[in-house]
Structure formats: C-alpha cells, structure tokens
Amino acid sequence: MDVLVNNTPSLAGEINALSSKNYTTRYLLVGALAEGTSTIYYPAHSEDSDAMRRCIQELGAELIEDEEKITITGFGASPRQVSELNVGNAGAVLRFLMGIAALGEEIHFVNTYPESLGKRPHQDLIDALEQLGVEVEHQDGRLPITIRGGKPQGGAIRVSGSVSSQYLSALLFLTPLLPEDSTIEVLGDLKSKVVVGQTLEVLEQAGITIHADENYMFFTVPGGQKYKPAEYTVQGDYPGSAAILAAAAVTNSEVTVTRLMEESKQGERAIVDVLRMMEVPLTHENNTVTIKGNGRLKAVEFDGDAATDAVLAMVAAAVFAEGTSRFYNVENLRYKECDRITDYLTELAKAGAKVEEKQAEIIVHGRPEGVEGGVEINAHYDHRVIMALTIVGLRAKQPIRIKDAHHVAKSYPGYFDHLQTLGANVEWV
Numbered sequence: 001m002d003v004l005v006n007n008t009p010s011l012a013g014e015i016n017a018l019s020s021k022n023y024t025t026r027y028l029l030v031g032a033l034a035e036g037t038s039t040i041y042y043p044a045h046s047e048d049s050d051a052m053r054r055c056i057q058e059l060g061a062e063l064i065e066d067e068e069k070i071t072i073t074g075f076g077a078s079p080r081q082v083s084e085l086n087v088g089n090a091g092a093v094l095r096f097l098m099g100i101a102a103l104g105e106e107i108h109f110v111n112t113y114p115e116s117l118g119k120r121p122h123q124d125l126i127d128a129l130e131q132l133g134v135e136v137e138h139q140d141g142r143l144p145i146t147i148r149g150g151k152p153q154g155g156a157i158r159v160s161g162s163v164s165s166q167y168l169s170a171l172l173f174l175t176p177l178l179p180e181d182s183t184i185e186v187l188g189d190l191k192s193k194v195v196v197g198q199t200l201e202v203l204e205q206a207g208i209t210i211h212a213d214e215n216y217m218f219f220t221v222p223g224g225q226k227y228k229p230a231e232y233t234v235q236g237d238y239p240g241s242a243a244i245l246a247a248a249a250v251t252n253s254e255v256t257v258t259r260l261m262e263e264s265k266q267g268e269r270a271i272v273d274v275l276r277m278m279e280v281p282l283t284h285e286n287n288t289v290t291i292k293g294n295g296r297l298k299a300v301e302f303d304g305d306a307a308t309d310a311v312l313a314m315v316a317a318a319v320f321a322e323g324t325s326r327f328y329n330v331e332n333l334r335y336k337e338c339d340r341i342t343d344y345l346t347e348l349a350k351a352g353a354k355v356e357e358k359q360a361e362i363i364v365h366g367r368p369e370g371v372e373g374g375v376e377i378n379a380h381y382d383h384r385v386i387m388a389l390t391i392v393g394l395r396a397k398q399p400i401r402i403k404d405a406h407h408v409a410k411s412y413p414g415y416f417d418h419l420q421t422l423g424a425n426v427e428w429v
C-alpha cells in the first residue's frame, strides 16, 4: 500500500509515544531465557517485536497477552528444538536469536526479505560464534543461516564492533548461560555504543552479572548464570517519536508527545537536543516533549552514531533549515534495512532536497523555501525512510507518494494514524 503525503502547514495535538521496540525485544528475550514467569507492561506492537514474540514461542516460551501486558514463562537455557525460524525483516531479532540458537542443536534462519535483511552482513557475529565451537552455515555472511550449537562452553571471544553493536549484544545475552566464564573483547570501533547500554541495563534487571569496562570494549561474563523472572515496564520509543517531533519542527505546530523519559538510555533522545540546537521552540519536562514549531530551523552539525535510528528524521528536518547541516560518523547507516545514506539521499533528492553524501557522512543544504515534491518514492522496505520522507512531504509543494509505505509497521504501525490525529494531510492509497 502507498501513502500520499500532502502539504500540511500546521500540526496540533497530543499523542502518547509508541512503546520502545528495542526494550520490548530485549524484555521478551530475557523473559524467554528465564525459568519462571515474567511480566512485561506496555510492550510494543510492531512487526519486529512480533517477530521476537513468535520466535520465542516457537522456541518454547509460553506467552499470555492482554491489552496492557504480556506474561511470559521462559525456557531458560533449553530452547525447544525447532527446524527453522523466521524473523521477518528484524535485524536485532535475528542477531540476538543467532546467539541463542547456539544453545540448541540445529536451527535454520530463513530469508524472507532478500532485498532488505537478506542483504545485511552477519559475518562478525558468525566469526565470534565459531570461536565458541558453534558451526554456522551461511551465504557469504548473509541469510539463510543455519546454526549448529554443539554445546558451547564459554571462553575468550573477540568480536568486531565496527558494523553493528547487535553482534556484541547477542554475545552478552548468550554467554551468561554457558557453563564456563567468558571474556568478550571488542575489536575496532564499537558503533551504536549507547544501545549496548540498553542491553546491559536489561541484563541487570534480569539478574545477570556482567563486568564491563568503561568504554564497553572488554567484558567478563561469569558462566552458569540463570536469568531471573521479573516485572518490566517498557518506556516510550525515541526513534519512532523522533519522526513525529521532526514533523512538528518543520511545520507551524503545537504538538505534545508524552511518555518520553528525560533520563532514558536511548541515544535517540538526542532528537530533543538536536532540534533545540536547530532553534526549534520546545520543552522537555515530566517525560513530555512539547514543540511549538514556527517552521524555522537553523542548520546543525551532529555526530549521528549516538542516535543512529533518529538520524533520518533529523536529516529530514535539516532539509528545511537555513544553512548547511552535517551528520557525521554515520557509516553504519549503510548496513540497515537499506543503505540509509545512498538510497535515502537518492529519494530525498528526487523530492527536491539538496543533499550530498560521503562514505560516513550526510550533508544537507537547507531549503527553507520548501521542496518541489510531486514524485514517487521508493521506500526500499525501510520504515525509517518512509517516516522521514513523510516529514519532507508535509512541506513539499506537490504531494509525495511513498510506495509500499505499509513497511512502516516494522517499528511504528500507528505512525500515519498519529500524524492524522495531529492534522497531517496523509492518506493511504
């Protein structure tokens, strides 16, 4: 299904932020790895979090769900033998479960999104699992992948952090369950380091002990641990809300988003600081962000690695800023649902934005007068491209048609409903 985004001069209203995808996938996983019953309040509902739900159920977790919560009785360190798992298009879910699959005999991960997740690299995680004696069959580091556990014991592991933090997170979820102690040394630069902070926070809540050095480059993990059942409450999601906040910033608006914790470990809370640096009038107090946008923004320079999943929304806001903005240290955007530098900038340029790319950088020459629009956008299966191009469409002179915009449901199925609530002229076609 496509979405038509029409020029929308103003937005107004209040919405409750969607629930965090990254915390939901983690809480589901640690609930599944516990022996006993855990409760997760306000879990996210999206394709990615549903993929984790489905897979852990297949692996033997029992889930009961109502409007407000999921109770989950875990399988501990003994997942049920299943022949195959389908994670959809969810990168983090795949990588975390590749680690957990090492506890089983043989699990095959199928390739249902050959043009998106099917193109993403997993070699660094494969190399790390092989150091534990796990056998991995793969297609040049990509899906389809078969993992043959062979009872890993633990030990010294080295993993590259230069493409994705998810490989390290996967090892942090797995190693406490192995019989012997492990050490994990991160090689190269660790990208998306802040997300590892979320992994460690959740592991601690699940009663797991991990000794991490200050820079998250070396970890000591005692073996033979058990995940404890616990109660978890999922916080609001900054990456998705970043798109709503950026939409408010580029229009005349009075928009409030609740449930966005000031003290969150989500790096994407930097959307608030970046919009502030762009001189967008806003407040952030009592977990509530209010933007009173006047459509005027100043250019910004920002290290995007700290807020990887909000960079596309920031760039969309910068399209209308006065001056040239620069988002640097963002090379790993190239290894997401699509190449979020080349593919994204190609679509932005089609819509009339003035953008340039370097290997690890996005440069935006702002156009406060607005962009032309009147084009069809290839969303490249990427929810964040869909959300970001929508922001641009709100201020385009002619409507923008986003092809296959239903892929927004990977993380934020209610995105267009929320925008309509705020008065955006967007429609499914």
Ligand SMILES: O=C(O)C1=C[C@@H](OP(=O)(O)O)[C@@H](O)[C@H](O)C1
Pocket (backbone or CB within 6 Å): 022, 092, 163, 164, 165, 166, 169, 191, 192, 195, 308, 309, 332
């Ligand atoms: O651990 C996680 O849940 C995630 C880590 C990040 O990926 P990278 O570490 O590959 O940047 C982020 O982009 C992704 O949406 C979710």
Ligand SMILES: C=C(OP(=O)(O)O)C(=O)O
Pocket (backbone or CB within 6 Å): 089, 090, 091, 092, 093, 309, 336, 337, 384, 411
């Ligand atoms: C990159 C993302 O997710 P994943 O890596 O889990 O597919 C995302 O949510 O933007």
